[in-house]
Amino acid sequence: MDIDTIGDWERTNDCGSLRRDDIGREVVLMGWVNRRRDLGKLIFVDLRDRFGLTQIVFDEEFDEVSHERAGILRNEWVIAVKGEVAPRLLGQENPEMPTGDIEVKAKELKILNETEIPPFQVDGKIDASENVRLRYRYLELRRPALFHNLFMRHRIALVIRSFLNSEGFLEVETPFLTKSTPEGARDYLVPSRINKGSFYALPQSPQLFKQLLMVAGFNRYFQIVKCFRDEDLRVDRQPEFTQVDLELSFVNEDGVMDVVEGMMVDVFSKILDHPVSRPFPRIEYEKAMDLYGSDRPDARFGMELTDVSDQLRSSTFRAFTEVIEKGGVVKAINVKKGASFSRKELDELSSMVTDSGAKGLLWAKLRPDGWQSPLAKSVAPNSRGAVEERLGAKEGDLIIFVSAMDHIANEALGLLRIEISKRLDLIKDGDYSFVWVTRFPLLDYDENEKRYAAVHHPFTAPLEEDIPLLGERPEAVRARSYDLVLNGEEIGGGSVRIHTIDLQNQIFRILGLGKEEVREKFGFFLEALRYGAPPHGGIALGFDRLVAIMVGAKSLRDVIAFPKTQRASCAVTDAPSPVDRDQLSELGLSLIYP
RNA sequence: GGGGACGUAGUUCAGUUCUGGUUAGAACGCCGGCCUGUCACGCCGGAGGUCGCGGGUUCGAGUCCCGUCGUCCCCGCCA
Numbered sequence: 001m002d003i004d005t006i007g008d009w010e011r012t013n014d015c016g017s018l019r020r021d022d023i024g025r026e027v028v029l030m031g032w033v034n035r036r037r038d039l040g041k042l043i044f045v046d047l048r049d050r051f052g053l054t055q056i057v058f059d060e061e062f063d064e065v066s067h068e069r070a071g072i073l074r075n076e077w078v079i080a081v082k083g084e085v086a087p088r089l090l091g092q093e094n095p096e097m098p099t100g101d102i103e104v105k106a107k108e109l110k111i112l113n114e115t116e117i118p119p120f121q122v123d124g125k126i127d128a129s130e131n132v133r134l135r136y137r138y139l140e141l142r143r144p145a146l147f148h149n150l151f152m153r154h155r156i157a158l159v160i161r162s163f164l165n166s167e168g169f170l171e172v173e174t175p176f177l178t179k180s181t182p183e184g185a186r187d188y189l190v191p192s193r194i195n196k197g198s199f200y201a202l203p204q205s206p207q208l209f210k211q212l213l214m215v216a217g218f219n220r221y222f223q224i225v226k227c228f229r230d231e232d233l234r235v236d237r238q239p240e241f242t243q244v245d246l247e248l249s250f251v252n253e254d255g256v257m258d259v260v261e262g263m264m265v266d267v268f269s270k271i272l273d274h275p276v277s278r279p280f281p282r283i284e285y286e287k288a289m290d291l292y293g294s295d296r297p298d299a300r301f302g303m304e305l306t307d308v309s310d311q312l313r314s315s316t317f318r319a320f321t322e323v324i325e326k327g328g329v330v331k332a333i334n335v336k337k338g339a340s341f342s343r344k345e346l347d348e349l350s351s352m353v354t355d356s357g358a359k360g361l362l363w364a365k366l367r368p369d370g371w372q373s374p375l376a377k378s379v380a381p382n383s384r385g386a387v388e389e390r391l392g393a394k395e396g397d398l399i400i401f402v403s404a405m406d407h408i409a410n411e412a413l414g415l416l417r418i419e420i421s422k423r424l425d426l427i428k429d430g431d432y433s434f435v436w437v438t439r440f441p442l443l444d445y446d447e448n449e450k451r452y453a454a455v456h457h458p459f460t461a462p463l464e465e466d467i468p469l470l471g472e473r474p475e476a477v478r479a480r481s482y483d484l485v486l487n488g489e490e491i492g493g494g495s496v497r498i499h500t501i502d503l504q505n506q507i508f509r510i511l512g513l514g515k516e517e518v519r520e521k522f523g524f525f526l527e528a529l530r531y532g533a534p535p536h537g538g539i540a541l542g543f544d545r546l547v548a549i550m551v552g553a554k555s556l557r558d559v560i561a562f563p564k565t566q567r568a569s570c571a572v573t574d575a576p577s578p579v580d581r582d583q584l585s586e587l588g589l590s591l592i593y594p
Numbered sequence: 595g596g597g598g599a600c601g602u603a604g605u606u607c608a609g610u611u612c613u614g615g616u617u618a619g620a621a622c623g624c625c626g627g628c629c630u631g632u633c634a635c636g637c638c639g640g641a642g643g644u645c646g647c648g649g650g651u652u653c654g655a656g657u658c659c660c661g662u663c664g665u666c667c668c669c670g671c672c673a
Binding site for chain 2: 037038039040042043044046053055059060061074075088089091092094096116117118120121124127128129130131132134181183184185204207229230231232233234237355453454455459460565566567571
């Protein structure tokens with residue numbers, strides 16, 4: 001096969017731009033053969049680039065040489081075509097294509113490259129399995145769907161950069177080769193050749209560096225930056241991921257939330273033409289757990305959790321009365337029009353509940369003739385009425401009860417609420433609901449390690465009014481923290497930071513970090529706090545997740561050009577892979593496992 | 595670390611269990627031929643298989659058993 005050179009040809013247009021107005025022009029197009037339809041004396045080729053498709057006609061009567069050569073074209077070959085824009089024959093227009101009114105009558109054809117038989121059809125309607133598509137990612141990326149996601153990602157990043165710039169933020173790069181810290185996720189380590197036996201860690205976030213930039217007086221910092229966490233993967237978790245990281249000086253919670261809300265309004269209006277109203281609703285963590293059974297509530301549908309202990313206190317149902325006596329609760333959700341759930345479906349829901357530690361669920365279908373329910377006999381009619389009234393339940397609804405200690409009941413009903421919303425298809429596409437969840441607990445007690453751990457991170461400021469509790473009841477202290485939740489997914493989290501050395505030292509002590517360890521791991525940071533650190537706060541947004549929600553992608557992999565597989569490997573390069581002995585010895589390393 | 599699903603032609607799948615048995619099928623793609631208005635072109639013909647890999651049971655294994663590798667989903671984990 002002879003491959004032509006591009007020579008002095010220059011593209012005049014991309015494959016998505018020609019219209020009726022261009023008829024009569026001589027154009028040069030270059031791209032991939034998306035499909036060919038060889039009718040003998042007439043050959044049609046859909047030429048593709050990332051901008052679109054244009055139909056090329058090779059007509060023996062129009063140009064014999066190019067028609068002859070076009071006979072050998074195959075899908076995914078790279079070609080250049082010089083020709084004339086012509087109207088399609090009357091009635092032969094293709095309304096499905098933006099370029100469907102015209103075609104390019106080829107005068108000259110250059111074949112710029114041929115191809116192996118592709119492992120899957122780029123234009124295929126039948127989809128290849130994900131491992132094949134990941135291995136040949138560059139072919140998958142030729143497909144419009146995935147390209148669109150990455151194009152959107154680019155545009156979203158652009159809007160964010162421009163917005164933050166206009167708000168006085170400076171983008172500053174921070175080191176990737178940095179220091180391992182004891183708190184948080186497992187670090188990715190990088191051995192040092194010059195300092196054998198020592199390791200850098202890839203950052204889990206630029207947290208301390210951005211705080212140092214506040215000490216440095218940068219006032220407003222941001223960065224769209226890769227972060228690394230060596231934990232197991234999920235559909236919404238990659239080991240390297242991108243954050244929109246911000247930090248502001250001389251602000252409280254409102255200052256940070258204000259900027260983020262402005263940013264989201266700007267992004268959603270410019271990218272999706274979707275109005276988002278401000279301010280975003282705020283809900284305290286405690287309340288979120290109580291109403292939604294989740295710290296990332298999806299407020300796109302109702303079905304809030306309701307405490308009906310008072311209404312059922314007098315029932316003769318032992319599972320209720322015993323739990324209430326022991327200080328537990330009976331909580332319920334009202335599933336509108338849920339009375340049609342089958343026994344089998346209710347059993348499935350019940351088995352979900354046991355996973356969160358509850359004994360099971362109870363239900364009542366509101367029939368015209370009253371409750372159809374295992375509880376019917378144990379709950380007096382006036383109690384039933386009180387429950388219905390409290391839940392706003394009507395005929396045809398389904399009430400689901402869980403009785404347990406409140407955190408278990410909350411979690412169980414929270415999971416049910418989400419599952420039921422999926423089954424009943426309660427969530428409209430294109431619906432976006434932002435919520436701030438605030439005042440998370442500062443600390444929680446790690447039973448395994450027998451010590452307190454920071455819920456957010458150890459630099460989060462406690463709520464002023466709760467500081468006195470730090471000594472006695474650390475677990476009761478609330479943090480000046482806030483998560484941004486979009487459609488029931490956490491897309492960001494941040495806090496007002498501790499900016500005084502004494503408080504920071506006190507927190508480290510409560511976390512059980514020894515003086516020596518603190519000095520070794522965080523000494524540089526504590527030192528910086530001594531040199532006039534301003535009050536500051538910030539947030540980090542999960543950029544991949546944001547993009548995924550905005551483009552409607554099911555998996556983070558669909559918004560990352562070269563994602564990792566669930567085993568944290570790269571299907572294209574096959575990384576990670578063994579290295580030469582020489583490389584290891586240069587680093588002063590030897591392997592325990594071969 | 596644990597649980598689950600999947601792995602058969604280049605690709606997507608059927609066949610696989612209950613019930614092992616002659617030559618492992620289909621569609622798309624690929625190759626050859628025909629075709630002047632197609633756009634998932636059409637028609638005729640053809641090639642293409644380490645049934646993920648290794649071991650075992652058996653007269654005989656795509657099918658049963660054990661192990662292993664890979665992909666995906668979930669729990670743990672993810673400040």
